[in-house]
Amino acid sequence: MDATTIDLEQMGRAAKTAAMTLGQLTTLQKNTGLLAMAAALETHADTILAANKADLAAASALPEKFVDRLALTKARIADMAAGVRQVATLDDPTAQTDRAWVNEAGLTIAQKRVPLGVVGMIYEARPNVTVDAAALTFKSGNAVILRGGKEALHSNLALATVLQDALAAKELPRDAVQLITDPSRAVATQMMHLNGYIDVLIPRGGKGLIKAVVEQATVPVIETGAGNCHIYVDAHAQLQMAVAIVVNAKVQRPSVCNAAEKLLIHADVANEQLPVIAKALQDHGVELRGDERARAIVPSMHAATAEDWDTEYNDLIMAVKVVDSEEEAIQHINAHNTKHSEAIITDNYQNSQQFLQQVDAAVVYVNASTRFTDGYEFGFGAEIGISTQKLHARGPMGLAALTTIKYQVLGNGQIRKN
Amino acid sequence: MDATTIDLEQMGRAAKTAAMTLGQLTTLQKNTGLLAMAAALETHADTILAANKADLAAASALPEKFVDRLALTKARIADMAAGVRQVATLDDPTAQTDRAWVNEAGLTIAQKRVPLGVVGMIYEARPNVTVDAAALTFKSGNAVILRGGKEALHSNLALATVLQDALAAKELPRDAVQLITDPSRAVATQMMHLNGYIDVLIPRGGKGLIKAVVEQATVPVIETGAGNCHIYVDAHAQLQMAVAIVVNAKVQRPSVCNAAEKLLIHADVANEQLPVIAKALQDHGVELRGDERARAIVPSMHAATAEDWDTEYNDLIMAVKVVDSEEEAIQHINAHNTKHSEAIITDNYQNSQQFLQQVDAAVVYVNASTRFTDGYEFGFGAEIGISTQKLHARGPMGLAALTTIKYQVLGNGQIRKN
Numbered sequence: 001m002d003a004t005t006i007d008l009e010q011m012g013r014a015a016k017t018a019a020m021t022l023g024q025l026t027t028l029q030k031n032t033g034l035l036a037m038a039a040a041l042e043t044h045a046d047t048i049l050a051a052n053k054a055d056l057a058a059a060s061a062l063p064e065k066f067v068d069r070l071a072l073t074k075a076r077i078a079d080m081a082a083g084v085r086q087v088a089t090l091d092d093p094t095a096q097t098d099r100a101w102v103n104e105a106g107l108t109i110a111q112k113r114v115p116l117g118v119v120g121m122i123y124e125a126r127p128n129v130t131v132d133a134a135a136l137t138f139k140s141g142n143a144v145i146l147r148g149g150k151e152a153l154h155s156n157l158a159l160a161t162v163l164q165d166a167l168a169a170k171e172l173p174r175d176a177v178q179l180i181t182d183p184s185r186a187v188a189t190q191m192m193h194l195n196g197y198i199d200v201l202i203p204r205g206g207k208g209l210i211k212a213v214v215e216q217a218t219v220p221v222i223e224t225g226a227g228n229c230h231i232y233v234d235a236h237a238q239l240q241m242a243v244a245i246v247v248n249a250k251v252q253r254p255s256v257c258n259a260a261e262k263l264l265i266h267a268d269v270a271n272e273q274l275p276v277i278a279k280a281l282q283d284h285g286v287e288l289r290g291d292e293r294a295r296a297i298v299p300s301m302h303a304a305t306a307e308d309w310d311t312e313y314n315d316l317i318m319a320v321k322v323v324d325s326e327e328e329a330i331q332h333i334n335a336h337n338t339k340h341s342e343a344i345i346t347d348n349y350q351n352s353q354q355f356l357q358q359v360d361a362a363v364v365y366v367n368a369s370t371r372f373t374d375g376y377e378f379g380f381g382a383e384i385g386i387s388t389q390k391l392h393a394r395g396p397m398g399l400a401a402l403t404t405i406k407y408q409v410l411g412n413g414q415i416r417k418n
Numbered sequence: 419m420d421a422t423t424i425d426l427e428q429m430g431r432a433a434k435t436a437a438m439t440l441g442q443l444t445t446l447q448k449n450t451g452l453l454a455m456a457a458a459l460e461t462h463a464d465t466i467l468a469a470n471k472a473d474l475a476a477a478s479a480l481p482e483k484f485v486d487r488l489a490l491t492k493a494r495i496a497d498m499a500a501g502v503r504q505v506a507t508l509d510d511p512t513a514q515t516d517r518a519w520v521n522e523a524g525l526t527i528a529q530k531r532v533p534l535g536v537v538g539m540i541y542e543a544r545p546n547v548t549v550d551a552a553a554l555t556f557k558s559g560n561a562v563i564l565r566g567g568k569e570a571l572h573s574n575l576a577l578a579t580v581l582q583d584a585l586a587a588k589e590l591p592r593d594a595v596q597l598i599t600d601p602s603r604a605v606a607t608q609m610m611h612l613n614g615y616i617d618v619l620i621p622r623g624g625k626g627l628i629k630a631v632v633e634q635a636t637v638p639v640i641e642t643g644a645g646n647c648h649i650y651v652d653a654h655a656q657l658q659m660a661v662a663i664v665v666n667a668k669v670q671r672p673s674v675c676n677a678a679e680k681l682l683i684h685a686d687v688a689n690e691q692l693p694v695i696a697k698a699l700q701d702h703g704v705e706l707r708g709d710e711r712a713r714a715i716v717p718s719m720h721a722a723t724a725e726d727w728d729t730e731y732n733d734l735i736m737a738v739k740v741v742d743s744e745e746e747a748i749q750h751i752n753a754h755n756t757k758h759s760e761a762i763i764t765d766n767y768q769n770s771q772q773f774l775q776q777v778d779a780a781v782v783y784v785n786a787s788t789r790f791t792d793g794y795e796f797g798f799g800a801e802i803g804i805s806t807q808k809l810h811a812r813g814p815m816g817l818a819a820l821t822t823i824k825y826q827v828l829g830n831g832q833i834r835k836n
Contacts, residue, residue, distance in 0.1 A: 020752075024775060103797050107786055116808050117778075199808055215636070220809045241831045248833035334438075356826045357442060360535070368525055368829025377834070378825075379521050390534050390617055390822040391638045392810040404808040407796075408774045411786025413659045415666035416795070 006182040008190050012197025015118040015143040018175035022141045023115050025172075027092040030139055033172045037135065038084040040166035041159070045077045051158035052127070059151050069125045070152055080131045087135040090381045093400045094141045108410040113403045115141030117199040120191060122147045122213055124205035127155040134163050134177045136384055140402040143176050145198065147191055149205075150183030157181060192217035200392075200402075204385055207312065222393060222401070224385035227257030227340035228312045229370045232329040232355070234346035235266040239273050241367060242345045243280050248369040249343070251284040255314045257386060258341050258373040262309070263320045264329045270297055270322045278320070286316045293322035309336045326351050330358050337361060339388050341370040362388060362395035424600040426608050429563055430615025433536040436593035437561040441533050443590075445510040448557055451590045452506040455553065456499040458584035459577070463495045469576035470545070477569050487543045488570055498549045505553040508799045511818045512559045526828040531821045533559030535617040538609060540565045540631055542623035545573040552581050552595045554802055558820035561594050563616065565609055567623075568601030575599060610635035618820075622803055625730065640811060640819070642803035645675030645758035646730045647788045650747040650773070652764035653684040657691050659785060660763045661698050666787040667761070669702040673732045675804060676759050676791040680727070681738045682747045688715055688740045696738070704734045711740035727754045744769050748776045755779060757806050759788040780806060780813035 022030075041048070052072040059067050093113050100110040119142045123129045130146055137144040148156040160179035168174045180187060192201065192213060201221045203213035214223050231249055233242045249260035265274055270293070278288055278298040288294075289308050290301035301320060308319040309332070323329045326344075333342055343365035344355040352366040363373045373396060375383025380398030387393040393401040440448075459466070470490040477485050511531050518528035537560045541547045548564055555562035566574040578597035586592045598605060610619065610631060619639045621631035632641050649667055651660045667678035683692055688711070696706055696716040706712075707726050708719035719738060726737040727750070741747045744762075751760055761783035762773040770784045781791045791814060793801025798816030805811040811819040 020776070101797065103790075103795060105786075105790065105795065107790060109796060218633070220807065222809075238831075244831065244833055252834055352828075358438070361824070363825040363827060365827045366829060368523075368827055368832040369834050371834035372521075372523065372525060372827065372832065377521060377523065378527060379519065389638065391640075394823050395825050405812050406779070407781040407791075407813050409781060409783045409786055409790065410770075411784060413656075413662060414786040414790065415662055416670055416787050416789035 006180060006187055008180070008187065008194055009197065011145055011178050011180070012118065012194050014175040015145055015178060016197060018173035019115065019117045019141075019143040021173050022138070022143060022176055023094075025141065027095050029172070030092065030141070031088040033138060033167055033170055034084050034088040034135060036166040036170050037138075037163050038081040038088075040162045041077055041081040041084070041131065044162045045074055048072060048077060048155065048158045048162065049074070051154040054154040055152055062151070066125060066151075070127065070155070072127060072155060076128070080128055083132060084135040087139050087382055090139060090399060092139065093403045098405065105414045105416075106411070107414055110408045112406050112408055113400070114406045116402055116404050117142060118197055119144045119402060120147070120194070120198040120201040120219065121145070122188060122191065122201065122203045122205075122209065124149040124209060125151050127152045127159060129204060130156045130159045130179070131163070133384075134160070136382055136399060137402060138176055140399045142402055143173075143178070145178050145180065145191070147180040147188055153181065153183055189216060192219060195219050202385055222385070222387050222397070223389045224387055225257045226312060226338040226388055227259070228262065228310065228336060228338045229258060229260045229341045230262040230264055230333050230337060230343070231260045231370065232326070232333070232342070232344045233263065233265040233269065233273060233277070234326060234344055234348060234351050235268040236348035236351060237269060237273065237345040238347060239276060242273060243277050245343065245345055245367070245369050246277050247280050247284060249371055250281060250286055250318050251316070252371055254316050257312075258370050259314070260343070260370050261311070261313055261318060262336075263318055264323050264332060265294075265320070266326070266329070267293070267322050267324050270294070274298055274320070274322075281318060284316070286318050288318055288320055290320040291322065294320040297322070312338065326354060330355065334358075334360050339390075340386065341365065341373040343368060343370050362386070424598060424605055426598070426605065426612055427615065429596050429598070430536065430612050432593040433561040433563055433596060434615060436591035437533065437535045439591050440556070440559045440561060440594055441512075443559065445513050447590070448510065448559070449506040451556060451585055451588055452502050452553060454584040454588050455556075455581050456502040456506075458580045459495055459499040459502070459549065462580045463492055466490060466495060466573065466576045466580065467492070469572040472572040473570055480569070484543060484569075488545070488573070490545060490573060494546070498546055501550060502553045505557050505800055508557060508817060510557065511821045516823065523832045523834075524829075525832055528826045530824050530826055531818070532824045534820055534822050535560060536615060537562045537820060538565070538612070538616040538619040538637065539563070540606060540609065540619065540621045540623075540627065542567040542627060543569050545570045545577060547622060548574045548577045548597070549581070551802075552578070554800055554817060555820060556594055558817045560820055561591075561596070563596050563598065563609070565598040565606055571599065571601055607634060610637060613637050620803055640803070640805050640815070641807045642805055643675045644730060644756040644806055645677070646680065646728065646754060646756045647676060647678045647759045648680040648682055648751050648755060648761070649678045649788065650744070650751070650760075650762045651681065651683040651687065651691060651695070652744060652762055652766060652769050653686040654766035654769060655687060655691065655763040656765060657694060660691060661695050663761065663763055663785070663787050664695050665698050665702060667789055668699060668704055668736050669734065670789055672734050675730075676788050677732070678761070678788050679729070679731055679736060680754075681736055682741050682750060683712075683738070684744070684747070685711070685740050685742050688712070692716055692738070692740070699736060702734070704736050706736055706738055708738040709740065712738040715740070730756065744772060748773065752776075752778050757808075758804065759783065759791040761786060761788050780804070
């Protein structure tokens with residue numbers, strides 16, 4: 001598997017050819033393909049597990065958390081298959097016409113949803129992303145080129161082969177799903193410059209990966225995942241609600257991007273509420289890092305540094321700041337957030353409205369946990385990722401984020417007069 | 419005006435501050451600003467014309483076509499003012515909520531339209547783009563940083579100052595409209611890398627400009643304007659309709675991106691129809707460049723080279739190819755087009771459907787001129803440009819293309835259980 005065995009342009013051409021076919025399939029044909037993929041995953045579970053064993057053997061020296069993400073079991077494979085069947089039940093976004101109208105010249109203009117074409121995915125250790133991405137891109141009529149982490153290479157290859165064989169058996173294009181089997185950085189870099197073949201590149205993984213892709217890629221990228229999320233406890237917050245939401249947002253799954261990383265609290269309630277909230281967090285093992293005023297109230301906090309305000313911990317750590325006004329909270333958030341998810345806890349109507357309008361983020365909450373920023377929780381039925389950029393898609397991305405529009409215009413000889 | 423007088427980061431910060439205010443304005447406040455801008459253009463017409471005279475004096479050695487684009491008159495200024503008043507009459511895209519629903523946890527989720535924030539525009543000689551861009555970005559709640567061509571610097575500076583003064587007089591943010599007064603390439607390059615300040619950069623102008631911006635920029639770009647558009651005359655085309663549409667698409671305004679550059683004609687009708695279509699084009703001064711089969715039918719054509727199929731002439735030149743099937747036409751188009759606008763002339767239903775579905779372009783026409791690809795013709799009331807990319811916006815872009823979404827989520831204490 002050296003670099004010379006991979007011809008990315010050839011893969012790109014094959015993907016474009018497959019995409020042309022996929023774009024013409026009916027929803028029924030696509031669902032048939034998805035159900036075949038799901039069945040094949042279960043039928044070939046032993047082959048997949050054997051490949052996964054090879055990856056796990058090579059990964060034995062890596063951290064337990066990492067190995068856990070990599071490991072497959074019969075139950076996890078069944079979950080993958082169930083996920084694919086779930087995608088088959090979703091509405092086909094390309095079966096939709098957004099709107100149609102007749103213009104002044106008498107042309108009928110229909111704005112149709114169509115697939116983007118070829119989607120590139122660069123991701124890390126979880127082999128389930130391979131199946132997830134294949135199902136979502138297939139349902140939306142796109143071909144996909146996958147480049148997973150080198151630690152999961154055997155697992156990903158086994159999974160991709162099972163999916164390809166399942167498609168081929170239904171006379172659907174095998175190249176709808178292609179895996180890059182060379183895990184070198186050079187090939188990843190080449191993939192980021194595959195203009196003319198890849199219509200959009202979606203990185204999924206840690207900050208380092210996403211930053212590298214955003215900075216280096218010349219193909220269009222959708223930036224996902226960075227979440228330096230804040231909870232602002234307003235002067236009019238209910239204490240019990242504040243405790244419950246802050247603890248949930250910080251503790252329930254600290255490694256994910258919609259977990260809260262910062263707590264801002266209004267000075268008027270800090271003396272009363274901060275000790276209670278802090279204790280609840282500390283009881284859950286959260287390390288707190290406060291500014292001077294927060295530490296004056298809860299001395300057990302470590303001192304926050306300037307760097308803390310811009311850091312996404314993805315861990316049981318939370319920085320805490322006391323603010324004198326909602327304006328100060330909003331300014332701090334807009335200066336330091338990653339435009340992901342922000343929440344205010346308040347019973348004051350005006351303050352809730354001000355926060356909703358002035359905070360610049362994909363998702364802004366009143367009296368709810370930031371953990372709800374998720375395609376499934378939003379009711380999209382699927383999630384390709386969470387966009388933190390403003391162009392094309394923002395927030396949780398469902399199948400529609402993998403589509404674009406095409407105007408189909410019907411005339412009867414119209415020419416333009418001026 | 420040397421490079422050291424320009425602090426782009428300072429301009430970026432000022433734009434962000436202005437954008438924060440603009441995002442909170444009511445539609446009425448924005449329309450008041452627009453009407454003030456329109457009135458100020460007319461009131462200060464003499465100042466603007468004097469500045470334009472300075473640009474024209476410096477441009478006297480340039481081609482007449484170029485000078486014509488640069489020149490302002492009282493009538494042209496009145497047109498600009500009318501254009502701004504027209505923008506005031508358009509619907510405010512940020513006054514809109516796309517949809518709202520309640521999720522399983524009982525959260526009310528509203529998908530709101532919000533401004534992108536700060537828009538960058540890089541453009542060439544036409545001073546009217548300064549006014550156009552200022553009006554459209556202002557109406558959609560965005561701040562704009564303008565970088566026009568150096569030949570129009572005095573005119574652009576006069577226009578921008580008039581607009582800024584008009585805003586300030588209404589206590590609206592002057593920095594909603596900023597002009598970069600250093601026309602050096604170095605500053606343009608710096609602008610393309612103003613990440614964190616510019617949310618989207620829209621280049622408007624010739625191919626060279628757009629290519630440079632797409633390749634160099636690290637801020638998000640919307641690619642506009644390249645149009646290698648085809649007309650395919652099918653075996654079932656009405657001759658009179660074919661002649662009218664081909665002539666209109668090629669001749670009516672050959673310099674623009676939605677003008678047709680290529681004619682494909684089915685072999686079954688080429689002997690009968692091509693001589694008539696070719697003569698009509700030649701009577702309008704069009705130079706034809708044919709493949710071998712086309713030249714065998716119309717010997718007065720020049721020989722097309724391989725390069726011709728990928729060239730956007732923006733001139734009275736058209737390349738002609740005879741094809742044996744609709745499939746061949748579609749394949750040729752998908753291999754050589756710029757994904758802008760493509761048309762089929764046919765009376766055959768199946769062929770029309772195949773073309774609409776299989777041609778990959780922003781706009782696909784049956785029996786109409788490609789010249790209709792235009793925000794005004796589509797009924798959008800305005801046009802920022804025509805996107806030839808698939809992400810975010812495709813085809814004619816109205817005000818909505820200058821917006822993104824924000825999810826506002828209303829809860830009453832919801833936390834996530836799993």
